[in-house]
Amino acid sequence: MKRIVAFSVALGLMLGASAFVGEAQAAKVIKIAGMKADKEPETLGMKKFGELLEKKSNGFYKVKVYPNSSLGKEDKYIADNRRGTIEMCATGTQVSAFHPAMAMMETPMMYDSYAHARRAIDGGVFDLLTDGFVEKSGLRCLNMFPLGFRHFYTKKPVATIDDIKGLKLRVPNITLYTTFAKECGINGQAMPFAEVMSSVDQGVIDGGDSPLADITSTKVYEKCPNITLTGHILVIHSLFINEKLYQKMPAEHKQWVNEAAAESADYVWKLVEEVDKKSAEEIKANGGTISEPSQAMKDHMVAAAKRTWDMFLNPERKVSYVPNAQAIFDKAASFK
Numbered sequence: 032m033k034r035i036v037a038f039s040v041a042l043g044l045m046l047g048a049s050a051f052v053g054e055a056q057a058a059k060v061i062k063i064a065g066m067k068a069d070k071e072p073e074t075l076g077m078k079k080f081g082e083l084l085e086k087k088s089n090g091f092y093k094v095k096v097y098p099n100s101s102l103g104k105e106d107k108y109i110a111d112n113r114r115g116t117i118e119m120c121a122t123g124t125q126v127s128a129f130h131p132a133m134a135m136m137e138t139p140m141m142y143d144s145y146a147h148a149r150r151a152i153d154g155g156v157f158d159l160l161t162d163g164f165v166e167k168s169g170l171r172c173l174n175m176f177p178l179g180f181r182h183f184y185t186k187k188p189v190a191t192i193d194d195i196k197g198l199k200l201r202v203p204n205i206t207l208y209t210t211f212a213k214e215c216g217i218n219g220q221a222m223p224f225a226e227v228m229s230s231v232d233q234g235v236i237d238g239g240d241s242p243l244a245d246i247t248s249t250k251v252y253e254k255c256p257n258i259t260l261t262g263h264i265l266v267i268h269s270l271f272i273n274e275k276l277y278q279k280m281p282a283e284h285k286q287w288v289n290e291a292a293a294e295s296a297d298y299v300w301k302l303v304e305e306v307d308k309k310s311a312e313e314i315k316a317n318g319g320t321i322s323e324p325s326q327a328m329k330d331h332m333v334a335a336a337k338r339t340w341d342m343f344l345n346p347e348r349k350v351s352y353v354p355n356a357q358a359i360f361d362k363a364a365s366f367k
């Protein structure tokens with residue numbers, strides 16, 4: 032009996048895989064949706080993934096990259112990716128709505144440098160964060176790569192924490208970010224990234240915080256030219272693939288996808304510091320000011336960040352509690 036069952040399973044897998052290959056003798060199109068502009072690390076990573084997958088599959092896969100929220104704002108394209116109408120997407124802690132641990136990718140003040148973050152993520156943090164994610168979301172997280180550390184951009188110069196407290200600042204509509212803003216004493220205005228520029232123009236916000244690459248790609252520095260280098264959160268994004276699609280793929284195709292994801296993340300880790308440097312030059316060349324925060328402001332941000340960590344550690348914070356949070360913090364700290 033066991034042998035008959037094993038044979039049927041093997042036959043089913045073979046037929047499933049060959050049906051998948053047979054389905055599309057012409058190139059199979061993979062659409063990837065993202066939210067950032069053309070030259071930003073997220074888009075560069077998506078494009079690199081596409082090039083690599085097309086090459087590895089000898090043209091079997093044709094990858095079409097849709098940056099800049101051109102397939103909708105992040106909530107919409109994540110839902111489409113889960114549904115399977117979009118094959119892949121790039122996003123970050125927005126997916127913590129399904130699995131709170133994913134917010135810990137961007138824990139404030141957890142990493143001292145890009146090198147520290149990379150060592151930790153590759154050294155086990157990735158596995159701890161994504162444990163159980165696919166079952167809850169229907170999405171497979173393929174990699175993690177940096178977009179940059181977040182810094183404040185504001186219409187008025189910021190010298191002290193009180194200057195920041197008096198401003199209306201945009202924050203992503205994600206529990207991690209709204210909680211951190213509250214702990215900092217910031218008047219956070221939650222909205223998607225795609226609404227930042229119109230909100231600055233309409234006076235709905237006085238600024239926000241973003242990696243330098245976002246500050247230049249949106250040209251928000253033209254309206255908010257004061258950049259304060261707090262570096263309080265390292266933004267990490269990932270490529271996600273619809274899990275049903277991934278499971279339909281033959282083993283060799285899965286391997287191409289996994290390799291292309293790992294190699295494209297490697298590419299972004301290597302270029303992000305250069306992107307920071309060029310972005311800073313562009314801001315300064317266009318009249319922006321980049322300044323270091325005072326020690327008191329830095330201390331305030333660190334203390335607010337540490338209080339924010341409680342959202343992951345405390346079982347009473349039901350929505351954001353992460354059962355393996357301490358293991359994640361310990362693992363990240365062990366790579367300092």
Ligand code: G3P
Pocket residue numbers: 122123124125137203223224240241266267268
């Ligand atoms: O990972 C979430 C992060 O991308 C949110 O920030 O500014 O890109 O919406 P933002």
